[in-house]
Amino acid sequence: MTFESNSAACTQRIGAALAAQLQPDDVLVMLGDMGAGKSEFTRGLARGLGVSGYVTSPTFTILQVHDSGRLPLYHFDWYRLSDPEELYELSMDEYLQNGGVAVIEWPSRAEEAVPETYLEVELCPTGDDTRLITLTPVGGFRTLDEETLRSAIDERN
Numbered sequence: 192m193t194f195e196s197n198s199a200a201c202t203q204r205i206g207a208a209l210a211a212q213l214q215p216d217d218v219l220v221m222l223g224d225m226g227a228g229k230s231e232f233t234r235g236l237a238r239g240l241g242v243s244g245y246v247t248s249p250t251f252t253i254l255q256v257h258d259s260g261r262l263p264l265y266h267f268d269w270y271r272l273s274d275p276e277e278l279y280e281l282s283m284d285e286y287l288q289n290g291g292v293a294v295i296e297w298p299s300r301a302e303e304a305v306p307e308t309y310l311e312v313e314l315c316p317t318g319d320d321t322r323l324i325t326l327t328p329v330g331g332f333r334t335l336d337e338e339t340l341r342s343a344i345d346e347r348n
Contacts, residue, residue: 192337194344196322202228202314203235205324208343210239212335215262215290218306220298220329223314228322229296232314237264240292248296254283263291275301308332 196202219236221229230248237246240260247255248268257264265286269278278284284304287293298305308330315323328334 192335192340193323193325194341195317196228196324198320199228199231202231202322202324203238205344206232206235206237207239208235208340209326209335210236210292211343212340213240213262213292215292216288217332218287218293218295218309220305220309220311221294221296221314222298222311224316227314227316228324229312229314232312232324233264233266233294233296236292236294237266240264253277253281254286256286258291263289265289265291265293266296267293268296269300270297272297272300275304278304306330310335 194205196205221232223229234246237257237260240262242257242260242264244257244259246257246266253268253271255266257266267283272278278301287306295305310332311327311329313325313327317323326335
C-alpha cells in the first residue's frame with residue numbers, strides 16, 4: 192500500500208498510524224536515499240508507540256534503544272558498518288527478536304542480518320516536501336489493515 196506525504200509532519204503521522212498495528216518482534220526495513228524521510232517516519236513511529244523524548248538517527252552509534260513506549264523501539268542505522276560481522280560481535284542482532292519493534296536503516300550494509308520476515312518501508316521523494324511511502328510485507332509478514340491505517344492518518348490531518 193502507498194501513501195503520499197506532503198511534509199515531514201505528514202510523514203510522522205503515517206509512521207504514528209502504523210505503530211498502532213505493530214506487534215512484538217516486528218522488523219521494519221527502511222529503504223530510501225539520504226534525506227528521503229526515514230528518520231522522520233521513525234520519529235512518528237516512536238510517537239505512535241508512546242516513546243517519550245527526542246528520537247534521533249543513530250548514525251554514529253548504530254543503535255538507539257527507546258524503551259519508554261508500549262513496545263521497545265530498536266532503531267538501527269547500518270550506514271557506517273564497515274563489516275556486517277560488527278553486528279554479531281556487539282550482539283546487536285539479538286535485538287531483532289527481542290520483544291520490541293526493530294527499525295533498520297541502510298539494510299543493504301548487512302543483508303545477511305535482516306530476518307526473512309519484515310515490513311519494507313520505502314520512502315521516495317517526489318518533490319522538495321513530498322514523498323511516496325510504500326509499505327510492503329515481505330516473507331510472510333502479516334497483512335496490515337489498510338482501511339484502519341488510512342482512517343488513522345486522515346483523523347490526524
